[in-house]
Amino acid sequence: MRMALEESKKAIGYTNPNPLVGAIIEKNGHILSKGYHKYFGGDHAEVNAIKNALKKGHEIKDSNIYITLEPCFHYGKTPPCVDEILKYKFKKVFIGIKDPNPKVNGKSIEKLRKNGVIVDEGILKDEITELNKFFIKSMNYSIPYINIKYAQSLDGFIYNDSIKGRFTCKESLIDVHKMRKKYQSILVGAGTILKDNPKLNLRYLEGISPIRIVIDKDFDIKSTDFNIFNIPGKNIIFTNSKNYICNSKITKIVYIKDFSILNILKEINKMDINSVLVEGGGKIISLFYDYSDEINVYISNKIFGKGISPFENLKKIKEFHIKNSFIIGENIKLELKRCLR
Ligand code: AOF
Ligand code: ZN
Numbered sequence: 001m002r003m004a005l006e007e008s009k010k011a012i013g014y015t016n017p018n019p020l021v022g023a024i025i026e027k028n029g030h031i032l033s034k035g036y037h038k039y040f041g042g043d044h045a046e047v048n049a050i051k052n053a054l055k056k057g058h059e060i061k062d063s064n065i066y067i068t069l070e071p072c073f074h075y076g077k078t079p080p081c082v083d084e085i086l087k088y089k090f091k092k093v094f095i096g097i098k099d100p101n102p103k104v105n106g107k108s109i110e111k112l113r114k115n116g117v118i119v120d121e122g123i124l125k126d127e128i129t130e131l132n133k134f135f136i137k138s139m140n141y142s143i144p145y146i147n148i149k150y151a152q153s154l155d156g157f158i159y160n161d162s163i164k165g166r167f168t169c170k171e172s173l174i175d176v177h178k179m180r181k182k183y184q185s186i187l188v189g190a191g192t193i194l195k196d197n198p199k200l201n202l203r204y205l206e207g208i209s210p211i212r213i214v215i216d217k218d219f220d221i222k223s224t225d226f227n228i229f230n231i232p233g234k235n236i237i238f239t240n241s242k243n244y245i246c247n248s249k250i251t252k253i254v255y256i257k258d259f260s261i262l263n264i265l266k267e268i269n270k271m272d273i274n275s276v277l278v279e280g281g282g283k284i285i286s287l288f289y290d291y292s293d294e295i296n297v298y299i300s301n302k303i304f305g306k307g308i309s310p311f312e313n314l315k316k317i318k319e320f321h322i323k324n325s326f327i328i329g330e331n332i333k334l335e336l337k338r339c340l341r
Contacts, residue, residue, distance in 0.1 A: 001096055001123040004066045007036040007045070008131065013207045014039045016184040017274040019069055019099075019135040021045035025053050027063035032056070046071055046081045050088060060088040068096035068128050070121070073111065074103040082108040085117070092118040096128040100139035134184070137293065138274035143265040146291050148278040149179065150310050151298040157307025158282060171329030172298045174204050179296065181207040183277040185236075185268070189284040190216035199227045200279070209233040211251075211273060215284060217241070217259055224249040236271075238264050261287055282312040295320065295336040298328070 007022030035048030071081035
């Protein structure tokens with residue numbers, strides 16, 4: 001299963017909104033083949049493992065298969081993998097986690113068992129769950145997984161009028177891009193676009209750039225000259241203003257009548273986007289805090305003395321669980337979880 005898990009990680013950033021899945025076929029203690037789900041819409045992990053075993057001329061009958069996710073039960077972009085497994089007469093099926101997709105959710109495990117296949121489930125459950133947290137969150141709650149990322153000065157400010165440009169080190173920048181690669185979308189407020197004109201794309205490493213989402217309640221972004229509209233990739237604007245102006249450079253404008261964060265998140269999920277990296281300024285950070293699954297803070301080695309706090313107009317103390325800390329170049333990265341009330 002560990003080998004299957006490692007296989008699945010090869011596709012990090014390429015399968016969204018689908019899960020990361022790996023599969024290994026074994027017979028009498030020998031590995032016959034490996035496979036993983038390579039990209040969204042492509043063959044599933046177990047199908048790739050079967051194809052690879054056949055290519056090598058192996059007879060699959062009576063072998064065992066280790067899959068990080070329960071095989072699918074339904075016709076999606078590909079036919080049901082559970083039927084492929086039955087067709088090739090596997091003896092045992094080892095599964096990492098049950099598929100939370102309501103179209104599957106244990107149905108394939110039941111079908112395999114009814115057909116006399118031995119099934120063991122829950123192997124490396126915690127690691128596989130962590131790797132597929134976007135897919136699982138969205139399937140269970142119908143809203144995407146939210147990670148708030150921000151950088152602050154050593155004395156806790158995210159912005160200062162006199163400091164222009166980046167104040168974290170190069171190593172932190174590369175780390176942010178590694179994180180961007182995993183996420184399907186990146187979200188900021190209109191203020192960040194007007195003030196910083198960011199690109200919000202993937203640089204320094206290969207991969208798919210996240211979809212750029214802008215929260216622009218009053219439709220303040222009147223121009224499409226900003227970077228996010230002029231580099232490859234999709235962009236979506238959420239607004240509460242009926243005076244929005246369509247432009248071919250804007251992929252989609254979504255008018256939300258009841259402009260709450262929850263409604264915006266539900267709409268994002270309906271668009272099959274199951275992960276959001278929030279990279280906004282103070283207002284956006286405060287608004288999304290209550291819906292966050294994770295918070296990543298990059299602490300710079302620079303002191304500003306004064307500036308803007310990441311949590312503007314805070315009325316009550318907010319508390320975090322510290323999950324992890326890392327020294328990255330001259331900076332510190334903290335992985336935090338919001339404290340549930
Ligand atoms: C994957 N890769 O290896 C497995 C998946 O539209 P489809 O046909 O690609 O089906 C996507 C669903 O299939 C997905 O939501 C999940 O429930 C199930 N399993 N998906 O992308 C895989 N085994
Ligand atoms: Zn499948």
